[in-house]
Amino acid sequence: MPLLPISAEEALRRLDAVDTVIDARSENEYAEDHLPGAVNWPTLNNAERHEIGTTYKQVSPFEAKKRGAALAARNISAHIEREVLAKPKDWKPLTYCWRGGKRSGSLSLVLSEIGFRVEIIEGGYKAFRRALLDDIPRQVQGLDWRVICGTTGSGKTRLLQALAAAGAQVLDLEAMANHRSSVLGAIPGRPQPTQKAFDTAIWDVLRRLDRTQPVYVESESKKVGNVALPAALVESMRAAPCLNLVLSHEERVALLLEDYSHYVQDHEAFCERLDALTELRGKKLIEEWKTAVRAGRTAHVVRELLLSHYDPVYLKSMAHNFSQYSRATELRPRDRSVAAMQELARRLLDTAS
Secondary structure, eight states: OOOEEEOHHHHHHHGGGSSEEEEOSOHHHHHHOOOTTOEEOOSSOHHHHHHHHHHHHHTOHHHHHHHHHHHHHHHHHHHIIIIITTOOTTOOEEEEOSSSSHHHHHHHHHHHHHTOOOEEETTHHHHHHHHHHHHHHHHHTTOEEEEEEOOTTSOHHHHHHHHHHTTOEEEOHHHHHTBOSSTTOBOTTOOOOOHHHHHHHHHHHHTTOOTTSEEEEEOOOSEETTEEOOHHHHHHHHTSOEEEEOOOHHHHHHHHHHHTHHHHHOHHHHHHHHGGGHHHHOHHHHHHHHHHHHTTOHHHHHHHHIIIIIHHHHHHHHHHHOTTGGGOEEEOOSSSSHHHHHHHHHHHHHHHO
């Protein structure tokens, strides 16, 4: 059966129509980013790819190709033994590598010779990423965004999670970014994705949204930690209707102590993060806060951070960047608890329906 090359744009549309998306690149390339749902069948693994590249430069392209062919044949054989022998005749894979060249081509040729209908992305991952970035503005356009606003610690993430649990459409950017979008926002043991992987994750959610229903999203800035939001998404969010979540100072402090419990338990980690505010707040104040943290007065420092740093910065940013913030509908849960956010989510959805 012949190979069926398809464009990256067509691959965007056909992802859900194939049975298996196969990434023929090395493990490191796959880890940096890959097509949604793709499995990794390296034609050359990390070490082999390095070996072939070195041979190509230091010996000759011909010797590199011979060695590469031997390694690729061995690896493709292993993939077939492990993954393909049980596949039915009507199994339809989609393959790609970096630029749609030898690695995915070799794998695809063998699969097509077996008799499978194999599609291969022309231009590979590189072309797919370019097409994905071009498609994000189209996916964003026309969605009915509802932006959940609220000062730090007001429970925006908890409300977003409650809305999702109640069946609402949600774009949880902080969950996808593995970051809580503040100086203290890094999550221990959970590194942030690469920019490429973050873009792909956003596109994958956007393409599945129902355009007849609202989409709830938190009032993020242009970056969540070290990863940036697509410009078209930022623009749409900033023009959308806002919902302003309000909690008392005491509830906000308590919520942050719950959500950032790792800093409560590890004083030195908290102090290290406070150092990032030295330029803005001055060394004297930061040292006072660090002394208080080490003395067990973490709640006091959190309250000071809210009132003197986070609140002024947030309110100024919202007024400047979100055009409908001044007309935001106010939401007041009875407290910070998950149950209270669930009640609020139900009321919000009942009102919207």
